[in-house]
Amino acid sequence: MENHDYGYVIRKSDAFYIVDVDPGIYNSGYGVVSKEEDPYGKYDLEDVIAWAEAHPDRVLSEHPLEAEMQLQEQLRQEQSELEAINRQLFDAMVDTVFGSAAATMSLAEDDAETGDASVDALLEARAAAKAAIAKIKGQLEALAEAREAS
Numbered sequence: 001m002e003n004h005d006y007g008y009v010i011r012k013s014d015a016f017y018i019v020d021v022d023p024g025i026y027n028s029g030y031g032v033v034s035k036e037e038d039p040y041g042k043y044d045l046e047d048v049i050a051w052a053e054a055h056p057d058r059v060l061s062e063h064p065l066e067a068e069m070q071l072q073e074q075l076r077q078e079q080s081e082l083e084a085i086n087r088q089l090f091d092a093m094v095d096t097v098f099g100s101a102a103a104t105m106s107l108a109e110d111d112a113e114t115g116d117a118s119v120d121a122l123l124e125a126r127a128a129a130k131a132a133i134a135k136i137k138g139q140l141e142a143l144a145e146a147r148e149a150s
Contacts, residue, residue, distance in 0.1 A: 004043070006020060006055075007019065007020045008020075008021040008022075008059075008060055009051075009052050009055075009058055010059075010061070011059055015034060016033050017031075017045070018031050021063065023064045023065075024065075026069050030042060032044075064147070068140060068143045068144070071136055071139055071140050072140070075133065075136045078129055078133045078136060081129050082130065085125050085129060089123070089126060092119050096119075
């Protein structure tokens with residue numbers, strides 16, 4: 001066995017490990033698979049497995065920032081949804097101010113021809129998106145505080 005300290009190791013499966021993982025940097029590390037799959041790989045999978053068995057305290061099931069990264073992705077999706085709702089709401093308000101009387105009346109209820117949502121429905125969707133964003137931001141803050149405390 002090679003005498004190498006692999007640092008923190010993420011065991012993805014029996015045949016795939018990530019070595020030299022920095023717990024503070026998501027997507028850090030080097031993937032190790034068998035020499036059959038990657039003949040030019042830097043490390044030998046059997047050496048990594050043996051090292052991981054000898055150092056179980058350094059073996060992780062996932063990156064410590066995984067939950068935070070998933071929440072960040074959810075936050076981006078919610079913010080994108082909010083931007084789309086805001087654009088629709090802005091367009092509806094412009095139509096109200098500059099449109100014809102018929103266009104103004106159609107804002108009070110769903111327009112059957114275009115499928116556009118009413119202003120009230122847009123405002124409800126906007127409020128729901130803002131609440132979801134606030135919730136995710138709170139979860140991210142809690143994760144950051146827990147990480148700093150440890």
